[in-house]
Amino acid sequence: MEVRGVTWGPKRAPAILHDISFTLSEGEVLAVCGANGAGKSSLLRLLYRHQAPLSGSVIVEGRDLWLRPAREAARIVAAVLQEQPTDFALTCREIVALGRLPHRQGMGPGARDKAVTDAALIRMDLGHLADRRFGTLSGGERQRVMVARALAQDPRILVLDEPTNHLDIRHQLELLRLLRGLGLAVVCTLHDLTLAADFADRVLILDQGRVIADAPPEEALTEATIAQAFRVATRIDRSGGSPHFSFQLDL
Ligand SMILES: Nc1ncnc2c1ncn2[C@@H]1O[C@H](COP(=O)(O)OP(=O)(O)OP(=O)(O)O)[C@@H](O)[C@H]1O
Structure with a gap:
């Protein structure tokens, strides 16, 4: 995926995202971090073809995402x-099966659709909840169902907005x-910078709709970039395996 100079904002209002560019390679994990209102979800909406950029483009596998059906x-x-x-009346399995819709040929789900749906349920540790109604699940169980649905979609690019919300450690x-x-x-x-540092290949930090860092975690997550993005003083202890962040309100 190649994001080239995208800008976005609501109609008749100032822009929220300003000239954002980055690339994402196969197998790469990119964490997008930034303060509340920095523009993270707005950026993600451009990547899964929910909102079109006002200018710039999102190129996926060589072609503009908005030129694809x-x-x-x-x-x-x-x-x-x-x-x-x-739709809380649907079962877990029914919700996960919705992920197969873009692949379905003909009327109902085929054998492959069923197999992929079952595999996604198992992968997200939901086998025992497959026939439970979605409305009866806990917040964390629901979150896992949503990830299973995305896996059932069998995509090449996965975009997740705060996927660890509601999940226990x-x-x-x-x-x-x-x-x-x-x-x-x-x-x-990801709001949790320790998780971002441990898990991502690269961290992109947004501040008021602009990219202020896009680099491997140890280069992107510095005391200076965190101070700029979150308006907090930070100390980073890198003596252990994972960096340890401590924060104070006073800059
Ligand atoms: N459709 C819209 N109309 C007006 N303002 C919008 C719209 N969408 C987003 N905004 C504003 O754009 C800014 C960025 O919002 P966005 O949801 O992208 O932030 P975020 O970084 O994901 O924040 P959070 O960490 O709180 O989820 C916010 O000030 C928000 O109110």
């Missing part, structure tokens, strides 16, 4: 969003390890 784009890019389906680590192991290009927003 929606169904074709959905076979390439899958998204896990913060908003979840409101074990499920956070399991999810991030799973994402790393998929071999897909992954873009995800």
Whole structure:
């Protein structure tokens, strides 16, 4: 994926994203970090073909994402969003099976659709919940269903908005390890800088809709960039295996 100079903002309002460019290679994991309102979710919406950039382009596998039909784009890019389906009467399996829609031939699901749906349920540790109604699941279980739906979509690029929300520590680590192991290009927003440092190949930091860093975690997550992006004083202890961040309000 190649993002070339994209700008976006709501109609008749100042721009929110300013001239953003970056590339994402196969198998690479990119964490997008930044303060509340920095533009992370807005940027992600351009990547899964939900919103078109006002200028610039998102090129996927050599072609502008917006020149591809929606169904074709959905076979390439899958998204896990913060908003979840409101159709609480559907079972887990039915929601995960929705991920197969861009691939389906003919009327109903075929044998491959069923096999891929089952594999995604198992992969997200949801086998025992497959026939439960979505509305009866806990927040973390619902989040895992949404990731399973995206996996069932069998995409080449996975875009996730705060995927670790609602997950306990074990499920956070399991999810991030799973994402790393998929071999897909992954873009995800993360508020937890330690998780971003441990899990991402690259960290892109947004500040007021502009990229202020796009580099491997140890280069991107510095005391200076964190101070600029989050308006907090930071000390980073890199003496252990993972960096340890401590924060103070006073700059
Ligand atoms: N459709 C819209 N109309 C007006 N303002 C919008 C719209 N979409 C986003 N914004 C504004 O753009 C800014 C960036 O929003 P965005 O949701 O991308 O931030 P974020 O970095 O994901 O924040 P958070 O960490 O709080 O989720 C915010 O100030 C938001 O209010």
